[in-house]
Amino acid sequence: MIQHHVYTQYDMEEVDEHPFIDGQVAVYTRRAPDKETTNEDSIAIFQVDQRTGILVVADGMGGAPLGEQASQLALQCIEQALASVTDTQMGLREAILNGIEYANEAVALLGVGAGTTLSIIEMQDNVIRPYHIGDSMIMLIGQRGKVKLQTISHSPMGYAVESGLMDENEAMQHEERHLVSNVIGANDMRIEVGPSLELDKRDTLIIASDGLSDNLSSEEIIELVRIGPLKRNAQNLQIACHEKMQTSAAGESGKPDDLSFIIFRQNLEPASSGSTNPEQTTEP
16 A cells, blocks of 8 residues: 655645655645645655655646646546556556656646646665656755756756756746746657666755746755755755745745745664554645
8 A cells, every 4th residue: 555645735834744765755835925826736755665655746837727736636647556566676667657648648638728747756765766747856966065966947948058058047037937848738748767876875855846946046955955954954945945936026036936845865874673654644
């Protein structure tokens, strides 16, 4: 039975923390400041067994209909696909890919032009593999601030930064930074699968909606999370990001948006033999 924590259409007052495989995750999701409609982001932690699980962030498209339903559907399809896994060594990757395809079909069948980004980390013991569609970021950071993995945003601004035509700060302030060129729900959706990477004990892994990356630079994110207690890092991240969003009212570069992230770090000490599975919860 899959153990899970799922947050959809949810506004958190503070960061939550949960055990996950041989570590901890800190999670946060909240709609944009002063936004009257629902939070369109959805996030989930799925633990298949003691050694295997995935982390998921989906960002429903703002400006399109049913963004919150699109992100929720994506998580439901992923969970249903995971339920079919019997051999985690061989079957997890296939289940994730199948779940993404199911999600693409389900969102398209809403028939209203809905879409969502989707970023996933597969984790087996201390080895991870990223999957992503859209501009929700995945970043792996060493304790000294070395970036070991950073996905390229599937967007005009993401490609411009990657090709050297624009720097990150210019992209964060560009009037077209909201555009995304690859989403769940599109006929031409494509899945980008990254390489397997082994985690070091003090690495920090982040999966986040663009509410984070459109408001804080990579350098700012790294400095806020690379060292210190995980929950405190997550709290500092959400505070800094929301403060930046508030600056947009003064004509500065902040971008109010739904904000969601999952941060993972391994425990420095091995788990005891008496450890238990994480509690199964579903948030509204």
